[in-house]
Amino acid sequence: MAQAFNARVRHREFNPGDLVLRKVLHVTPDSRGKFAYKYDGPFVVKEAFSGGAVILSDTDGTENALPVNADAIKKYYP
Template sequence: MARAFNAKVHHREFKPEDLVLRKVLHVAPDSRGKFAYKYDKLFVIREVFSGGAIILTDMDGTENALLVNADTLRKYYP
């Protein structure tokens, strides 16, 4: 059973300078329920650490203070 599950898992590799979308993890008080956005704005990967930790920067170059888990990111293909 585990082998069948693992066959469907797609490994995602992130590199610096990749464009990604960050998943919204909090529920805002003015959220629209199931019509709320699933992902935040566009970010650029600055640095990738082992274990899945990633430092993101905004498109204008300002750096975020927190590390982000790779599970909360999705690659963006322009």
Template sequence: MLPYALLAYRASIHTSTGATPYSLVYGTEAVLPIEVEIPSMRILAEAKLEEAEWAKQSYEQLNLIDERRLKALCHGQCYQQRMARAFNAKVLHVTPDSRGKFSYKYDGPFVVKETFSGGAIILSNMDRTENALPVNADAIKKYYP
């Protein structure tokens, strides 16, 4: 089953490149086994070509392979930027605390300044100075004066 899985992988368009791996290597799309039994429009068009014309078209496609690879590279870079933006929008950035893991990070009453989905909360002191690090909402207890 591995050859069939590899054929499916190499003949499918990948989101990251916008092209099939087969076309980036060989400059043309792969001929699927089903297209041999039931000819597609592409196979019928190639069957009507003279051998010299078919060779000329294949040579022109090979000349354009560098352009296709460059286009796939640009598409891949745009894809990575989109994924990075989506990841950064969902991740709450936390700077490491230099006081050590056993020290008290919060002391005294606080006011909830901002809440985020997922249970993160930004706290501020009673004099409205904001703490830099977010806190998990499960670690907060209600303060009764």
């Protein structure tokens, strides 16, 4: 069963300088239900680690302190 699952998994690799969108994982008190935004961004990948963690920074250069898992981001193509 694991072999069948792993055959369909697509490996996503992020390099420094890539533009990405970060998934909104928390519910805000003023959320608009199903019309709320699903992704924030765009962000720039500052550093990518081997385990799938990524450090992001805003497009103006301010760095976010906490790393983000690669499963919570997707590439952004302007």
